[in-house]
Amino acid sequence: MLDIRLFRDDLDGLKQMLKNRGYEYPVDKVASLDEERRRLLVEVEELKAERNRGSKEIAEAMAKGVDASHLRERMKNIGVEIKELDEKLSMIERELKEHLLRIPNWPHASVPIGPDETHNVEVRRWGEPKDFGFTPRPHWEIGENLGILDFQRGVMLAESRFTVLVGFGARLGRALINFMLDLHTKEHGFKEIEPPFLVNSETMQGTGQLPKFGEDLYSCSGEDLWLIPTAEVPLTNMHRGEILNENVLPLYYTAYTPCFRREAGSHGRDVRGMLRQHQFDKVELVKICTPEKSYEELETLTQAAEKVLQLLELPYRVVCLSTGDMGFAASKTYDIEVWLPSQGKYREISSCSNCEDFQARRMNMRYKPSEGGKSRFVHTLNGSGVAIGRCLIAIMENYQQEDGSFIVPKVLRPYMGGIEKIG
């Protein structure tokens, strides 16, 4: 949620910002609603002040035994007026809030301006794509041949975009989860959390999934519960509505959770294999910090995610998303893209964002500065550290051998009972 003051002070800047993001929004309407709101507020507050004075007078008159019926009559009329204005006001406030909840975050000045992913800027590369000496197979071939990925049964049990991991496939997934959680808790200072996988709509609104993106979520019929599309949702909402002491900041949280996404807008994309699933595992990283530190924290958050790929010895690159490619809640996002030999492309495996105070404002999550003064909104950041399924794909493809087997990365072997090769 943006600060309503932006609609008063920088309406033109706001319009340009939305244009950069490829959004259309009637911001003039929002600005005039805000004006209307303030006009009504002044009006109704004056009446309330009068009623408060009048009520006090009535109390005093009654104490003295003086008749106050004429005053009561007048206050009664004012009461009716107040009620009407209050109703009008709360309608406008609801409408205003509804608008604010649907307007995306303001990108940071350092974000490249452009309509889509073609304007993303590569920041750095790590590792060298391997020269195989044979045509590398896609992960679905490797996985099916080894009997560790079962796509048919995924469809049979659920529907398309569900996969069953079998035997060493399942075990490798579990190894990756443990490896990543150990790394982030032991080396990067994150606290491990196991949050609910279903959350209520207020929580979904806090991070920005609702009200605008409900069609991307799975919900439970007859209950106000939604399946989380990422652990970012429960982790970031951990302190919703709280005023934190500055000395507890920054907070670093990590969690393994499954993630559930309808993938409503991606029919026909990545249908083959398990690159894009309705359910996938992920280890997530979340930071809650002061505004002064958040961009520094974004760099170290991204580096923490990169460390996973470095230890797994998977080639990757980091790109800074352009205004048109960024998510709704983000001010700045780095995507980490891992090399997929079968596609000859780098593909997203992690997305690290600074949301500044956009989510904090929705969640009303603030901190009390140590040096005193008014409480301020915290900044929130999140990043995948990293997606398990896509990591599994990257390992199978980058470590594949000509005979159809693949090598287990060294750092994972302790988690795999010492197994060095699958197949």
Place this chain on the structure above:
RNA sequence: GGAGGGCUGGCCGAGCGGUCGAAGGCGGCUGACUUGAAAUCAGUUGAAGGGCAACCUUCCGGGGGUUCGAAUCCCUCGCCCUCCGCCA
């Protein structure tokens, strides 16, 4: 699912329909004492919105109602606790 009890400021906790944003305590902050700290004493300390400001308004789980006036009375929803039932 059944029965009962509760929800008040950062935390704990009192509160008669009017002078209650709310006693008291803890915590925080400031000062005194101290070489410093602790202890002690004194003072101070909620949030949001509107306004240049003085100031005004709102907030006692959410919503609604009664009333000139609601933390206080009524209705409703939510959550928490205790007991019973069921259960990994």
